[in-house]
Amino acid sequence: MTMNKEGRPTRPEVAAAGPAPTFTGNRALMLEEPLLFEIGDGETTGVDFDPASPAGDDRLGGLRRNRPIGLAGLSEPQTVRHYTRLSRQNYAIDLGLFPLGSCTMKHNPRLCERMARLPGFADIHPMQPVDTVQGALELIVELGRWLVTLTGMHSVAMSPKAGAHGELCGLLAIRAALEARGDARQVVLVPESAHGTNPATAAFVRYRVESIPANARGRVDLEALRSRLGPDVAAVMITNPNTCGLFEPDMVAISDLVHAAGGLVYCDGANFNAIVGRVRPGDLGIDAMHINLHKTFSTPHGGGGPGAGPVVFSEALTPFAPLPFVERQGDHYALVEEENAGEHHGSSFGRMVAFHGQMGMFSRALAYILSHGADGLRQVSGDAVLNANYVLRRLEDVLDAPFGASGPCMHEALFSDKGFAEGLSTLDLAKGLIDEGYHPMTMYFPLVVHGAMLVEPTETESKAALDEFIGALRSVVERAKAGDESLKAAPFHAPRRRLDETQAARKPVLVWKESPAAEAAE
């Protein structure tokens, strides 16, 4: 951040755009905020504790701090303002519709938040004796029971920490099952429209990844799959509904083909929110599937992932599921670990995480499920699909919908950049949408569509909210088609203008240095 001569932060990009810079760098409610290190100092503190111990006290065995540790100290009001100002520079689902496709940003009911904050759930520690957390373990078992019932599968591993972690869990179980029968298959087939985590996971487990093309209707090309299957194929990883927002109607045929060739079927269940209450993946021949709790059961997104990606397993894969897991034993809930697993669980591929699961997400997800009930969940998926189709049909006269002609979509609507004026791109459109007060939709994904825009409105938006969003998007699309060059400089009204995204990805500055001299000294 640059400072003016009074030592206040300035906004150089605002100055460059025309208006005279202000004394503070602020513009009305667009407030600048320096880093904590720039506003704090080593002398200030927000708490009133007495000094830890008198000089000479050696209770720390010589480990007493003897120089400042370089952390910024702030008073409580400074701290509150710092974080409140930062939070106002962010877009959030609590501010408006968040159309990110594939990421499912939907309202987190406050009832679920309240449940998660009950001290009995929020304040427990993973090292507590099992006898003192019986209620929490019961909650995990009850949530698992719902997940197994809704998916029609046989068992569930609750410990994976995210969707991608769930993929890893599923593939490790598949590998263990194949190894148990002495079958060293080496290839995992992944449709070309798959989420990037699918091939990454397969490669991480040391499988060779091969791509299966999509057909003209955006679905897996069944003939291409049939001709590639063979004794070297360990598994197929397939997303259903897929990342084009389309249901794979040949799923049973796909599973049968894979099983007949001796392989196993992994389903990326991230999009379960489109079919919950209507389709049970267990009926489609799936062997393992992860569920992103944040997408289907409305736990908040954060920190790069939902923090819980339970995996449901078929009967055949259940013995290979990870430890630990929670089991009801009589009137007691027990954590089954390696040492008490017994022969029954002797084939488990092992442990993935230090502790069992993510209580904050589990309590929210179960509260969501119980507050909706089975009928309510069925309506959730119906409304999600209805909203996406409304967006699709209301925009297809101005935007190209590559698979629009092949029927309704599922929970997300996919568009391409066809028809944009020369020189204007999906990125420019997305930046223009920021000036309309919306977070952009997912861009350039899936890769099978040129300049892709994937819009997932979710079931929690009203028709009025959808109409407003559609109106804003239409207006930016019309500018992109008319060749409005000003879009190339958008956004104009955000706390920051265009960032150098390549530099941000290639040379991220993640550490604050007091001064160039301090940096040089390190």
Ligand SMILES: Cc1ncc(COP(=O)(O)O)c(C=O)c1O
């Ligand atoms: C289709 C699909 N698969 C996998 C993932 C990975 O999930 P996570 O971000 O929880 O690791 C996502 C994320 O949204 C997804 O949309």
